[in-house]
Amino acid sequence: MITLENVSKTYPGGVKAVDNVSLTVPSGEIFGFLGPNGAGKTTAIKMITGILRPDSGEIKVNGIDIAKNPLEAKKQIGFVPDDPNMFLRLKGIEYLNFMADIYDVPLDEQKGRISDLCRRFEMADVLRDPIQSYSHGMRQKIIIMGVLLHNPSVWILDEPMTGLDPRSSFLLKNMMREHVESGRTLFFSTHVLDVAEKICDRIAIINRGRILFTGTIDEMREHLSKNASLESMFLELTDDE
Numbered sequence: 001m002i003t004l005e006n007v008s009k010t011y012p013g014g015v016k017a018v019d020n021v022s023l024t025v026p027s028g029e030i031f032g033f034l035g036p037n038g039a040g041k042t043t044a045i046k047m048i049t050g051i052l053r054p055d056s057g058e059i060k061v062n063g064i065d066i067a068k069n070p071l072e073a074k075k076q077i078g079f080v081p082d083d084p085n086m087f088l089r090l091k092g093i094e095y096l097n098f099m100a101d102i103y104d105v106p107l108d109e110q111k112g113r114i115s116d117l118c119r120r121f122e123m124a125d126v127l128r129d130p131i132q133s134y135s136h137g138m139r140q141k142i143i144i145m146g147v148l149l150h151n152p153s154v155w156i157l158d159e160p161m162t163g164l165d166p167r168s169s170f171l172l173k174n175m176m177r178e179h180v181e182s183g184r185t186l187f188f189s190t191h192v193l194d195v196a197e198k199i200c201d202r203i204a205i206i207n208r209g210r211i212l213f214t215g216t217i218d219e220m221r222e223h224l225s226k227n228a229s230l231e232s233m234f235l236e237l238t239d240d241e
Helices: 041-048 069-074 092-102 107-121 136-148 166-181 193-199 216-222 230-240
Strands: 002-011 013-025 030-034 056-061 076-081 154-158 185-189 202-207 210-215
Touching: 002 041, 002 076, 013 041, 013 210, 030 041, 030 166, 030 193, 041 056, 041 185, 069 076, 076 136, 092 107, 092 136, 107 166, 107 193, 136 166, 136 185, 154 166, 166 185, 166 193, 193 230, 202 230, 210 216, 210 230
Parallel strands: 030 185, 030 202, 076 154, 154 185
Antiparallel strands: 002 013, 002 056, 202 210
């Protein structure tokens, strides 16, 4: 579970990126976090994962305060950022071993977990190659594999399907569903509204740092327009802003 209570963040110059946001992401559902560019999504995600500190408010991951106990909170999280261009000089296997060590995955389990993820994402043949030689989609896959190695209970995925081929995208969506069906938490940010409409159990829409709506897509239709698509309702909400 992820909870935000009255969380705000203002950047130098007075830009309020997140404005008194309260949000609960329970276990057992795919929760979509949607908003236009500059809406505050990335700032919110960086605060949830402990990269940024909020100016005010409280954030907890599985009941652990990210500000008061950051290491324990971060152990709960598997975070896929929106940019996979990192650790480019490492070989794929070096990156995976590094991530396994960071999260204290037992040595006798590392090889099996890496082998399983390589099989599922079809990456075994390139593990000895440097990440800088990978395509964008391959870089995305190795990052996803790295954050899943310690089997985190909370997945935070920021545009995770960007660059993935159809097979890998289908696989990831199935893994997302398996994750929440096992009673764990998934926080999913995307600009691809068709994907969000198909796989998210609930969504929140943020714009100009404020939450405009939280609930199911059917609940949104009750408030806005019966039989409308998520795309049309999203545009209606954010255009009004």
